[in-house]
Amino acid sequence: MKRQLYLTGVLALCAWTLVPIYFLALGALGGRDLVNTFPKPFWPGSASFTTIRDFLAIDGVAAATLVSVETACLTMLFALLLGLPAGYALARFSFPGSGLFRLLILLTRAFPVAILALPLTVGFIRLGLYDTPLGVSLLHTALALPFAVLVSSSLFQAVPRELEEAAWVFGCSKFEAARRVVLPLALPGIAAIAIFAFVISWNEVFAGAVLTVRHRTLTAYLLTVLSESPLHVQFAGGFVLILPTIAFIYAVRKHLFAMWGISNR
Amino acid sequence: MAPLLLIAPCLLFLGVLFLIPLVQTIALAFQVHGAWSLENFNTMSGDLNFHDAIVDTFAIVAIAVPLQLVLALAMAMMLRGLRRGRDIVLWIWSIPLGISDLAAGLVWLAILTDQGFLNTILFHLGVVSGPVSWLSYETPTALLIGIAVAELWRATAIVLVILVSGVQMLPKEYNEAADVFGASPWTRFTRITLPLLKPTIQTALILRTVLAFEMFAIVQAIGGRNFPVIVGEAFTWQYTNQDFGVAAAYAVVIMLISLGATLVYLRVLRTPREQLG
Amino acid sequence: MKARLAALVLAALPWAAPLAHAEDLVFLSTQLRPVEEAQKMRDAILKPSPVPTTYVADVPQVVPTRLAAERQGNTHTISVVGALHGEIQPLVATNDLAPLDTLAAQLSGRGIPPALMELGKLGTAHQMYIPWMQATYIMVANKQALPYLPKGADLNALTFAQLNEWSKAVQAATGKRMLGFPAGPQGLMHRFFEGFLYPSYTGGVVRTFRSPDAEAMWTEFAGLWKSVNPNSASYNFMQEPLLAGDVWIGFDHVARMLDALRQKPNDFVAFPAPSGPKGRGYMPVLAGLAIPNGAPDMKGATALIDYLSQPATQIKMAQTAGFFPVVAATLPDDLEPGLKLAVGAIAKTQASSDARPSLLPIGLGTQGGAFDKIYLDSFQRIVLRNEPVRATLDRQAESLRKIMTETGAPCWQPDAPSTGACPVE
Numbered sequence: 001m002k003r004q005l006y007l008t009g010v011l012a013l014c015a016w017t018l019v020p021i022y023f024l025a026l027g028a029l030g031g032r033d034l035v036n037t038f039p040k041p042f043w044p045g046s047a048s049f050t051t052i053r054d055f056l057a058i059d060g061v062a063a064a065t066l067v068s069v070e071t072a073c074l075t076m077l078f079a080l081l082l083g084l085p086a087g088y089a090l091a092r093f094s095f096p097g098s099g100l101f102r103l104l105i106l107l108t109r110a111f112p113v114a115i116l117a118l119p120l121t122v123g124f125i126r127l128g129l130y131d132t133p134l135g136v137s138l139l140h141t142a143l144a145l146p147f148a149v150l151v152s153s154s155l156f157q158a159v160p161r162e163l164e165e166a167a168w169v170f171g172c173s174k175f176e177a178a179r180r181v182v183l184p185l186a187l188p189g190i191a192a193i194a195i196f197a198f199v200i201s202w203n204e205v206f207a208g209a210v211l212t213v214r215h216r217t218l219t220a221y222l223l224t225v226l227s228e229s230p231l232h233v234q235f236a237g238g239f240v241l242i243l244p245t246i247a248f249i250y251a252v253r254k255h256l257f258a259m260w261g262i263s264n265r
Numbered sequence: 266m267a268p269l270l271l272i273a274p275c276l277l278f279l280g281v282l283f284l285i286p287l288v289q290t291i292a293l294a295f296q297v298h299g300a301w302s303l304e305n306f307n308t309m310s311g312d313l314n315f316h317d318a319i320v321d322t323f324a325i326v327a328i329a330v331p332l333q334l335v336l337a338l339a340m341a342m343m344l345r346g347l348r349r350g351r352d353i354v355l356w357i358w359s360i361p362l363g364i365s366d367l368a369a370g371l372v373w374l375a376i377l378t379d380q381g382f383l384n385t386i387l388f389h390l391g392v393v394s395g396p397v398s399w400l401s402y403e404t405p406t407a408l409l410i411g412i413a414v415a416e417l418w419r420a421t422a423i424v425l426v427i428l429v430s431g432v433q434m435l436p437k438e439y440n441e442a443a444d445v446f447g448a449s450p451w452t453r454f455t456r457i458t459l460p461l462l463k464p465t466i467q468t469a470l471i472l473r474t475v476l477a478f479e480m481f482a483i484v485q486a487i488g489g490r491n492f493p494v495i496v497g498e499a500f501t502w503q504y505t506n507q508d509f510g511v512a513a514a515y516a517v518v519i520m521l522i523s524l525g526a527t528l529v530y531l532r533v534l535r536t537p538r539e540q541l542g
Numbered sequence: 543m544k545a546r547l548a549a550l551v552l553a554a555l556p557w558a559a560p561l562a563h564a565e566d567l568v569f570l571s572t573q574l575r576p577v578e579e580a581q582k583m584r585d586a587i588l589k590p591s592p593v594p595t596t597y598v599a600d601v602p603q604v605v606p607t608r609l610a611a612e613r614q615g616n617t618h619t620i621s622v623v624g625a626l627h628g629e630i631q632p633l634v635a636t637n638d639l640a641p642l643d644t645l646a647a648q649l650s651g652r653g654i655p656p657a658l659m660e661l662g663k664l665g666t667a668h669q670m671y672i673p674w675m676q677a678t679y680i681m682v683a684n685k686q687a688l689p690y691l692p693k694g695a696d697l698n699a700l701t702f703a704q705l706n707e708w709s710k711a712v713q714a715a716t717g718k719r720m721l722g723f724p725a726g727p728q729g730l731m732h733r734f735f736e737g738f739l740y741p742s743y744t745g746g747v748v749r750t751f752r753s754p755d756a757e758a759m760w761t762e763f764a765g766l767w768k769s770v771n772p773n774s775a776s777y778n779f780m781q782e783p784l785l786a787g788d789v790w791i792g793f794d795h796v797a798r799m800l801d802a803l804r805q806k807p808n809d810f811v812a813f814p815a816p817s818g819p820k821g822r823g824y825m826p827v828l829a830g831l832a833i834p835n836g837a838p839d840m841k842g843a844t845a846l847i848d849y850l851s852q853p854a855t856q857i858k859m860a861q862t863a864g865f866f867p868v869v870a871a872t873l874p875d876d877l878e879p880g881l882k883l884a885v886g887a888i889a890k891t892q893a894s895s896d897a898r899p900s901l902l903p904i905g906l907g908t909q910g911g912a913f914d915k916i917y918l919d920s921f922q923r924i925v926l927r928n929e930p931v932r933a934t935l936d937r938q939a940e941s942l943r944k945i946m947t948e949t950g951a952p953c954w955q956p957d958a959p960s961t962g963a964c965p966v967e
Binding site: 006009010013014016017018020021023024026027035036037038039040042078081082083085086088089090092093095098101103104105106107108116119120138139141142145146147149150151154155157158174188189192195199202203204205206219222223226231234235237238239241242245246248249250253 | 271
Binding site for chain 2: 601
């Protein structure tokens, strides 16, 4: 009985996540006619992929998708390269200024990026970073870095210090110990950080729009395209934005699960 | 020396890509035509939408963030008790993690418009007889609830993932010990799990709250002009009104609020050093 | 995971380098932004053009920001800018535009009216843009609303009082508020105040901002708003609520209602905006083509503008986008029915005996948005929040006066000419 109630809860929460997406899918597949239909049907009666196909055929959607993927991968790389060492430092050492550093990190996230992209535009043009995925990814890294630092620091904090110290005893250098003992234990969490970084970049709209002209990221491109489109096209665009993220999160679900697995070891 | 070397690249990066433009922005907020002045802040506070934007933003944060924490905690605990299909459930619950503001706004727009799915359901239940509007300036409460629900839907996953990665680190021994002493699940949760999760909860709350103050695209999609929020106003001043000074003033306000919230969390959810590691 | 990550990163790196620059000419336009329109622009208009062109459509605010950034960084990507008269205006003050006198001379045989060419000089001695296309705002009504039209009212010579009566009658009959305005965040509601309501009631826009006429106007408009669909505050384009049947009578830019007229030409009628005590205020919309200083492909840019102002191209623009030719070109008789409705309403507006053309704000530079905000804020305070009319107008007049003195913009039509900054009386 209790078990049943519990499973119902789990299922209800799954529905809570999935049903809204299903509704959007209906809106995207139903085309123009469905938008003006009331009451709406709950299953795709005459589902057609016309709207979505039209949407995908729009000039620039494919190119913008590519730019988004590049930008997101670069962001992921930078966030890990810069963030993991800093997170490790915060977790393992108490050093003068660590509180200030932590505050700076939080401050980064406490400021609307949007406004920051603007003073950056001019500098980026001078450096040849304007309108390149690299340029946008730098700003996205500024966004993703606080996540990377904070999450990795709490991640490293949770890896027992004794394990590391044991490695030192066995003659590992500090770097070796960190690499061979701490890193593997923290790997699933690091995967989560990488996903965060990717997703932050994939979803960011404003900086993408300000820092590019021709090489727009997908969201930035869609923002201008969608804000003035009829509803059915907007729904199709939204659905197209969501689909890859469902797949992406599915692809890394093992790692999400692995994060879970550690505690049962 | 070692820690400084470790944080140096990160620090350098943030200095160039964050501190410099930040200082430029603050300077902009306190200048009018090149002279130091508070006029931007006067313009901002005298504006028609300023009061509403502050109230609306705080209202959404105050409603959505606690609910997100409770829901995410419940989800994390439910996951722990799940025997089979954990990875699938975790996958489904994490999907909103990857959904952008823009797309989430569209999802809820499809549901909440006059001829949307909410009204369709209500119609079949016999509650309404035709399209009813929920998102107009005449129904501020419904609008607030709608946006809060959308925000809850979109952003609970971030809290969930942070919590789950914290829960996985909990030492099993405590629970085993608690089992020996026959503690009830609720006692175990409040007395053992929750205190041990405090640093994780702190991280989750800080990140989530700060992000919530920045919410914009989702509100824009659902509420349009009827639901001004602080960041939305900053964008309007920057782009529509082309007054960078006032936009920068809004930016300073957002920063102060976020900073304040962060400090409160750091203080209230402090973890003594000896409990670390 | 590590291996996969590394693979992803490696795959990403080569793309990060800026792509080779053997690229098309970039045409940045604030017009024809909606996907379907932009796509038609690319396929029907730009594909056959002699210059390979990348069409980038973006919101008006982006143009000055981006040009300024490119100027400061001395890296130019944009060769042609297509925007409304009022959107190009601020680019003169920042010296972002190349004079087009040679091109203007070259195009003199196209039959662009001298008045429009003069507007293209933007008050300077040089041609700053070449007129591209024109449009205006009209009203569209569902035929179901026609039976409730007040007795004796002529749809093509409607007054605001009759509109009020009409929408009240529709509300009484249907129980719903079926009049609609595009007052959403991306809507063009401010143009309704600046180009239609104020000129019709007060005969001016700036001078008469806080006049007794204006006070009466706002009171009456607040009354009219009682039969306006409350979702109007979210409508950006009227074509959707019209098609959905949420709105029976709507006001908007012709291009933003064309979709409704096209899809169901038999369900709708199109007619001029109403008139008030001082005539039928209306705002002609003129878009132009300009070339930024330092454009990377000057030659291609002139060739593209030449192509876009050919009569055949202009007719095609009318058919695809609902913007009308500026050059001497006769639209074919076999226009599709929806387009015919729109053309008819525009012609009737221009030909109406009490027409009072009102230009887009001129000379405000970057303060254009702040100017629009004065009217939108007045609307929000008086109509949506029921604040007292007089006090609100006096308060907003202060801000308006500040904008006018700061920019020094002289009065424009319909206000009487001024020496120096246009006064708020």
